[in-house]
Amino acid sequence: MxxxxxSWYLTLSAxxxxxxxxxxxxxxxxxxMFMCVELMLNAVNLTFVTFSRMLNDIGGQTVVFxxxxxxxxxxxxxxxxxxxxxxxxxxxxxxxxxxxxx
Amino acid sequence: MLAATPAHVVADWGVFVVAAVxxxxxxxxxxxxxxxxxxxxxxxxxxFGVAVLFVSELAHFLAAVQVIVYAGAIVVxxxxxxxxxxxxxxxxxxxxxxxxxxxxxxxxxxxxxxxxAGLVRSNQWATGAVSASGPANxxxxxxxxxxxxxxxxxxxxxxxxxxxxxxxVVAAVxLARRPPRPTPDEVAEDDERAVRERxxxxx
Numbered sequence: 001m002x003x004x005x006x007s008w009y010l011t012l013s014a015x016x017x018x019x020x021x022x023x024x025x026x027x028x029x030x031x032x033m034f035m036c037v038e039l040m041l042n043a044v045n046l047t048f049v050t051f052s053r054m055l056n057d058i059g060g061q062t063v064v065f066x067x068x069x070x071x072x073x074x075x076x077x078x079x080x081x082x083x084x085x086x087x088x089x090x091x092x093x094x095x096x097x098x099x100x101x102x
Numbered sequence: 103m104l105a106a107t108p109a110h111v112v113a114d115w116g117v118f119v120v121a122a123v124x125x126x127x128x129x130x131x132x133x134x135x136x137x138x139x140x141x142x143x144x145x146x147x148x149x150f151g152v153a154v155l156f157v158s159e160l161a162h163f164l165a166a167v168q169v170i171v172y173a174g175a176i177v178v179x180x181x182x183x184x185x186x187x188x189x190x191x192x193x194x195x196x197x198x199x200x201x202x203x204x205x206x207x208x209x210x211x212x213x214x215x216x217x218x219a220g221l222v223r224s225n226q227w228a229t230g231a232v233s234a235s236g237p238a239n240x241x242x243x244x245x246x247x248x249x250x251x252x253x254x255x256x257x258x259x260x261x262x263x264x265x266x267x268x269x270x271v272v273a274a275v276x277l278a279r280r281p282p283r284p285t286p287d288e289v290a291e292d293d294e295r296a297v298r299e300r301x302x303x304x305x
Contacts, residue, residue: 002117004158010218016129018215019133022133026133046155058247095200
């Protein structure tokens with residue numbers, strides 16, 4: 001077990017989450033926005049593992065396992081949607097997808 | 103001061119600092135790289151750094167899953183989509199289509215980070231019962247403990263995830279399928295209708 005205090009891990013995952021969130025807001029390529037979502041999920045996973053260590057509770061690691069499963073399902077469906085979008089219009093950015101705009 | 107600290111403490115800090123630098127550099131790379139393929143490679147770097155941090159917190163199974171599933175499967179899926187669709191054109195990162203979007207996003211990020219920092223400083227993050235769903239450092243390996251927890255306490259959620267994965271597979275097949283080609287009869291019908299409409303417009 002590492003001797004580095006847990007607050008350092010929590011701070012790191014907070015910074016990672018913020019970078020992912022800002023990237024999601026700033027980037028326009030749909031694939032890159034998706035990767036930023038993965039960054040945020042990883043930050044949350046790191047937080048869960050750190051809490052698991054702080055509370056000496058295996059449940060935190062089990063939750064990370066479930067997060068990974070849901071992330072895999074989310075990536076599969078999301079990439080399917082992206083493939084369908086790109087088949088309709090090539091090189092579409094998030095700004096081009098405004099069909100539902102009123 | 104460094105000479106007084108035990109060697110394993112220095113080693114722990116070294117591992118943490120190196121892994122943290124790798125993680126943050128990769129994350130910044132994902133956000134700033136122009137080319138989507140470069141973004142995916144930076145994402146792999148971040149995932150490996152997080153896997154190292156998992157190992158340092160004794161979550162060995164999750165570290166292995168992180169490398170195999172995330173870096174090995176999910177990022178490869180990203181790369182497949184990038185290369186199959188030929189969308190590997192560089193994005194104009196400098197161009198700002200929506201005025202004031204970037205400063206607003208960065209401001210929101212700073213506000214969020216300040217809130218997180220306040221939470222970390224408040225020392226109130228991990229409250230509640232200790233080892234509510236089983237201790238993490240009991241006898242046995244990490245894989246054994248995680249397996250016991252997964253197949254006893256969390257059995258129902260585990261079964262539900264299998265349903266979720268089936269739904270995801272079906273959804274991927276349906277979404278990525280090409281629309282069926284029209285049969286020759288339908289094509290002829292469409293042509294006739296088009297001719298009729300044109301004549302209707304003409305008269």
